[in-house]
Amino acid sequence: MNVPLLDLAAQYRSLKDEVLPALQALFESQVFIMGPAVAQLEAKVAELSRARHGVGCASGTDALLLPLNALDLKPGDEVITSPFTFFATAGAIHNAGGTPVFVDIDAASFNIDPAAVEAAITPRTRAILPVHLYGQMAAMERLLPVAKRHGLPVLEDACQAIGARRRVDGTWRMAGELGWVTAYSFFPSKNLGGWGDGGMMVTSDDQTAERLRRLRLHGGAKQYHHDEVGTNSRLDTLQATVLLAKLPHLAAWSAKRREHAAYYTKALAGLAAVRTPPVEAGNEHIFHQYTLRVERRDELQAHLKAKQIGCAVYYPIPLHLQHCFAHLGYKAGRLPVSEQAAHEVLSLPVYPELTDDQLDYVCETIRGFYR
Numbered sequence: 001m002n003v004p005l006l007d008l009a010a011q012y013r014s015l016k017d018e019v020l021p022a023l024q025a026l027f028e029s030q031v032f033i034m035g036p037a038v039a040q041l042e043a044k045v046a047e048l049s050r051a052r053h054g055v056g057c058a059s060g061t062d063a064l065l066l067p068l069n070a071l072d073l074k075p076g077d078e079v080i081t082s083p084f085t086f087f088a089t090a091g092a093i094h095n096a097g098g099t100p101v102f103v104d105i106d107a108a109s110f111n112i113d114p115a116a117v118e119a120a121i122t123p124r125t126r127a128i129l130p131v132h133l134y135g136q137m138a139a140m141e142r143l144l145p146v147a148k149r150h151g152l153p154v155l156e157d158a159c160q161a162i163g164a165r166r167r168v169d170g171t172w173r174m175a176g177e178l179g180w181v182t183a184y185s186f187f188p189s190k191n192l193g194g195w196g197d198g199g200m201m202v203t204s205d206d207q208t209a210e211r212l213r214r215l216r217l218h219g220g221a222k223q224y225h226h227d228e229v230g231t232n233s234r235l236d237t238l239q240a241t242v243l244l245a246k247l248p249h250l251a252a253w254s255a256k257r258r259e260h261a262a263y264y265t266k267a268l269a270g271l272a273a274v275r276t277p278p279v280e281a282g283n284e285h286i287f288h289q290y291t292l293r294v295e296r297r298d299e300l301q302a303h304l305k306a307k308q309i310g311c312a313v314y315y316p317i318p319l320h321l322q323h324c325f326a327h328l329g330y331k332a333g334r335l336p337v338s339e340q341a342a343h344e345v346l347s348l349p350v351y352p353e354l355t356d357d358q359l360d361y362v363c364e365t366i367r368g369f370y371r
């Protein structure tokens, strides 16, 4: 049996009758730049996030970079973030002129440890950048008070967590609802993925929304009038059209992912060499990834691949140990929880279209490996 890590073609087959007519209409209109689909998607994603504004942009990377640019970082200004994330999180801090300050993660959730964040705050700290990794929100109920005490904005990297929610002080709060700005990615493999690159920022701060809209269009609210230097980072109308057609399915897809995750967790319980991902209490995880911690990880990965099961390591090298950040002076051993995770994690297929037979085959193959 073949179980790919992701099967976008299966999703395409189930959706093409909805998406293709919408694209056909766009082609007839030829309004490719900032067409009506962009504003419609912005409104819907803002609503989903319970935020006042959505501002589309070219990628999740830019959805982090533009708000960081809006902070007007000076050399030496620091942004505290997780080392256990996709590179873009820290790359954006660097490209905005800041210095990423990496602090360790919580071993169970893989998300940034709020106590470590507070301990890392210095007079040069300008923002806190938590990542809602794999689709589970970081501990916002602990991060927000830290940010408030120190007067720092929180930029949420929700590139993997659109539609996730968490109970904060007894109330369900959406990813994107509580931070200063939140970044989403519509990379094709995401729970809500386009047919190419795309991203969005959401915020409830009116002035920030206006600034982000300027920054994505060469810094000018009015054509040919440039208040500051921005860039070209629009959300492609073609992508917005695809995403608008897909958005009504997002909740059901994420529910299916949760179902698959629960299935794996139950089926793999009792294997001493495997730790399934705990969902923290008061979280609605969207399982962008279903990620185990396992013994003999690389051998298991090779075994699964030989049995035609897709799997992947997100992420093999924590960012504080990346060559490009060597000048920051982190050495191996400095952030041990992240480093251990990098040695142990393995993500399994969890896309909505997986069948029970495929799930059983994955579980049986893992059990067979450790027998």
Ligand SMILES: Cc1ncc(COP(=O)(O)O)c(C=O)c1O
Residues within 6 Å of the ligand: 059, 060, 061, 062, 085, 086, 088, 089, 131, 157, 159, 160, 184, 185, 186, 187, 197, 198, 199
């Ligand atoms: C956590 C995280 N941050 C940022 C990004 C960057 O998004 P994009 O690939 O759309 O630029 C991604 C996705 O790839 C991501 O997973």
